[in-house]
Amino acid sequence: MKPYLYCLVLFLLTGCSREMIAKLYDVDYEPTNRFAKNLAQLPGQYRKDTAALDALINSFSGKIEQKWGRKEIKIAGKRNYVKYIDNYLSRTEVNFDKGTILVETVATTEPKQHLRQAIITTLLTPDNPSQVDLFSSKNVQLQGQPFLYKQVVDQDHQPIQWSWRAKRFADYLITHQLKVKEVDFKKSYYVEIPMVADQIEIRSYKYANIVRRAAKRYGIDEDLIYAIIKTESSFNPYAVSWANAYGLMQVVPKTAGRDVFRLVKNRSGQPSPKYLFNPENNIDTGTAYFYLLKNRYLREVNNPLSLEYSMISAYNGGAGGVLNTFSRNKSRAVSDINRLQPNQVYWALTKKHPNAESRRYLEKVTRYQKEFNNK
Known part of the structure; x- marks a missing residue:
């Protein structure tokens, strides 16, 4: 059996946390650009913050x-x-x-x-x-x-x-x-x-200008932002979840929110629920987190479509969850992703990701992207 396949099988059989990956394999999260100073070591939008x-x-x-x-x-x-x-x-x-x-x-x-x-x-x-x-x-x-x-x-x-x-x-x-x-x-x-009957579409139209501005500001496709919002909240700006996530893009203040404040906004602390219940702030923060996924956490993924699949999965299950799907070693995981075709990366993330919710999440988001592009 090839070494990288052996590692993949071993991981699927034994399981491994994001924290263990970082500890055992010295995952390098050293900042490399002006948006990535003081980067949180274990990026993950949905690490629970429920107290x-x-x-x-x-x-x-x-x-x-x-x-x-x-x-x-x-x-x-x-x-x-x-x-x-x-x-x-x-x-x-x-x-x-x-x-x-x-x-x-x-x-x-x-x-x-x-x-x-x-x-x-x-x-x-x-x-x-x-x-x-x-x-x-x-x-x-x-x-x-x-x-x-x-x-x-x-x-x-x-x-x-x-x-x-x-x-x-x-x-x-x-x-x-x-x-x-x-x-x-x-x-x-x-x-x-x-x-x-078209209540979801009516809500989505209300945020068109906000989505357009955020997409342009951070270089993230509009259809991806729309698909994330529909998946996370069905365009419900009052949305709140078990993970202490708020608003349209279900941003967790202590994780994604704090990273965006520190790395993109040059602000201390973290966004409040009131801040994130504001649709403009919420979409801006959620899209800025995608910027960090694209340009820092998963920047070594070469193929644009493979990168997008990885970003979507990471928004739900963390960048570590994406890498863990392919190997227990970060460098080998990135190498494996770059050797695969985008459809193979998609298959792995929807069939072999260690978190069942993240497997379903990528399927939902990509389905909604197609719906928005077909309108």
């Missing part, structure tokens, strides 16, 4: 449980928006994958009035995630362009932008589509609102 988020969500979940019961705890994620108001008595869940909106209340006095206000709040929630606290029941300031504008239409098939139309639609829903169910020995009054 602070866990503490916040545990407290948040306890308050939800008091009103809704243990089985009815719902929290915002990557592809769903969840917001509580009215001292946790009312809430909204927008499921972007299914294209549905559920607005409900467990208020025991005047439930229809509570539900009406929750519907109006949902329809008029602003297109600015930095103004909305997802982990409390704080009221939402209803000003500016609604986030769901054109993604939902009223009984007359008209988009909802103004207060009067939102109020009228709320009255219509309560009169014609009100439902009741049992929730933890209480009654939940709710309505379900379908989103328009």
